[in-house]
Amino acid sequence: MNYIVLYSPEAEQDLIEILAYGIERWGEQLAEEMYVKITGQLETLYFFPYRTKARRFNTREKLILDTPYRAIILIDENKKQVFILRILHTSKHIDERYK
Template sequence: MNYMVLYSPEAEQDLIEILAYGIERWGEQLAEEMCVKVTEQLENLYFFALSYQTRIFNTREKLILDTPYRAIILIDENKKQVFILRILHTSKQIDERYK
């Protein structure tokens, strides 16, 4: 089944912060490559939204392969939508409201 993938304002800000951090650490080219890798894998949720482990309150966690990031997602099966709530470094704790 195909799902529309939507980003919360917090997730959009997370992407901006990932890019800014990457530019500072590795330079513009590598930072852009990292952001492309993250967004490409999240866009794959269009096809594979239900293949990730359910957490409390129906959020799910998707590890973003070959990166140190994970996405917290919420799926609305009735509307066929996937909401990307946050994109976090794996070392960061998940806010209680997403558990």
């Protein structure tokens, strides 16, 4: 069964910041490619939300392959929804509420 994928305001802001950082560091084309890679891999959560690493407090972690980023997600099985809570650089510590 397919799931609905929803982005939290924080995750949307994370994407904007990743794109802005990428434009500044690598240029518009490479930044867009990174954005597409991240969002493309997150789209797989529509079909396979459990191909993620379980964490504490019912959250899960999806590593974005070939990037230095990971997504913190929450799955609501009753509503068939996947909430993308944050998209973080792997060097950043995860907020205690997502561990």
